[in-house]
Amino acid sequence: MAAKLSFSYSKMTLYKECPQKYKFRYILKIPEKPKYYFAFGSALHKVMEYLYSSLKPPFPPLEKVLAFFKADWESSTYEEKGYPSKLKEQEGYLEGIKIIEAYYKKHLQDELSPLATEFRTTVDIDGLSVIGIVDRIDYLGEGKVSIVDYKTGKKINREPDQLMMYQKLMTGNKDLENIVKNRYPQTDNIEVSNMLFYHLPSLDSQTFEPASEEEIKEFWSRVLTVAADIKAGNFAPDPGETKCRFCDYKDMCPVWKLSPSELQELRGQENQESAKSPMDILSDKIDAYGKALLEAETLEGDIIAAMRKEDINRHFGKEFEVSLLTEEKLDFKDKQKVVETLKEFNLLGKTLVPTLGKIKELLESDFIKPEQREALLKLARYSTEYKLNCSKTEE
Numbered sequence: 202m203a204a205k206l207s208f209s210y211s212k213m214t215l216y217k218e219c220p221q222k223y224k225f226r227y228i229l230k231i232p233e234k235p236k237y238y239f240a241f242g243s244a245l246h247k248v249m250e251y252l253y254s255s256l257k258p259p260f261p262p263l264e265k266v267l268a269f270f271k272a273d274w275e276s277s278t279y280e281e282k283g284y285p286s287k288l289k290e291q292e293g294y295l296e297g298i299k300i301i302e303a304y305y306k307k308h309l310q311d312e313l314s315p316l317a318t319e320f321r322t323t324v325d326i327d328g329l330s331v332i333g334i335v336d337r338i339d340y341l342g343e344g345k346v347s348i349v350d351y352k353t354g355k356k357i358n359r360e361p362d363q364l365m366m367y368q369k370l371m372t373g374n375k376d377l378e379n380i381v382k383n384r385y386p387q388t389d390n391i392e393v394s395n396m397l398f399y400h401l402p403s404l405d406s407q408t409f410e411p412a413s414e415e416e417i418k419e420f421w422s423r424v425l426t427v428a429a430d431i432k433a434g435n436f437a438p439d440p441g442e443t444k445c446r447f448c449d450y451k452d453m454c455p456v457w458k459l460s461p462s463e464l465q466e467l468r469g470q471e472n473q474e475s476a477k478s479p480m481d482i483l484s485d486k487i488d489a490y491g492k493a494l495l496e497a498e499t500l501e502g503d504i505i506a507a508m509r510k511e512d513i514n515r516h517f518g519k520e521f522e523v524s525l526l527t528e529e530k531l532d533f534k535d536k537q538k539v540v541e542t543l544k545e546f547n548l549l550g551k552t553l554v555p556t557l558g559k560i561k562e563l564l565e566s567d568f569i570k571p572e573q574r575e576a577l578l579k580l581a582r583y584s585t586e587y588k589l590n591c592s593k594t595e596e
């Protein structure tokens with residue numbers, strides 16, 4: 202059975218932005234550079250989780266919340282967060298404090314019943330393994346729940362697609378059902394009755410009614426189309442001036458490395474890829490694997506030759522290192538002559554079957570007299586075999 206495609210709303214968004222970028226990020230697993238807005242958003246999400254950690258308001262004291270934010274903020278450098286300078290990082294920190302204080306003041310008296318924060322669920326559906334992490338789920342009574350998603354960017358209003366994904370994942374969700382029933386055992390039907398984006402910098406929220414069945418169906422068919430394209434290996438680049446300018450993969454992207462005609466050709470290939478059957482794709486992978494093995498063999502030979510020439514047995518690339526292992530080999534060209542010699546010395550019985558290993562054992566044993574060893578070794582050929590051990594260099 203084909204493995205389920207691991208999918209999420211953010212993967213779908215990235216694929217829609219540019220399939221080639223998706224390929225770099227999720228197929229080739231090349232990480233993007235840290236982005237300060239992700240670090241900022243993540244720090245505020247952690248604070249929100251901390252605020253509702255007891256799941257029973259009131260909040261922890263404000264000093265504790267700010268201390269929590271400070272400790273988390275200081276656990277990474279400005280470079281690790283993706284800020285261009287320490288000064289900008291400090292501005293981010295002060296903005297974070299302002300947002301936390303304002304949120305705290307506005308919501309301290311709320312009578313909320315949060316059921317879960319950072320609620321993570323994986324649902325297997327239509328050949329996909331869909332992962333969703335909901336920032337907060339509130340209980341509204343009588344089996345009704347509200348889904349809250351915090352936003353920390355500049356943009357306040359958004360399309361409800363992400364919330365539709367959550368609605369799809371939460372409908373009939375066993376993990377959610379267990380949480381509700383543990384707290385409210387009398388509850389029968391659990392339904393998503395309200396969904397909202399909460400924009401932390403402005404303390405503004407954008408609330409949506411649950412999407413109708415028709416809307417969810419239409420949304421889900423868009424999800425399945427994206428998933429089918431990914432499964433078919435359709436990663437044709439979709440460049441755009443702004444997105445390419447800020448894309449971390451620009452230096453390696455074919456759009457910026459190839460001539461227009463080469464790019465056209467690549468796009469043609471990508472489109473052909475998407476039309477291929479799974480068995481054709483498997484055949485292509487087998488060929489690619491075979492070619493990679495042949496290439497690896499050639500490279501191994503070149504590396505061994507260079508290391509022997511330089512008389513070194515360990516060397517480093519940027520990410521990998523190799524060690525040169527040597528093994529002395531002993532072989533006999535004229536096997537018949539060896540058997541005759543063993544017979545002559547009455548040693549054939551000692552080897553049972555005169556395999557190379559057995560003869561080597563015999564040569565190293567005490568059964569054999571020095572002149573017999575010498576006679577046998579005269580029939581031997583010596584060679585040295587070189588092997589490479591390659592591993593990822595530890596950082």
Ligand code: SF4
Nearest residue numbers: 219222440445448454
């Ligand atoms: S540089 Fe542009 S076309 Fe290339 S991967 Fe990035 S966004 Fe896509």
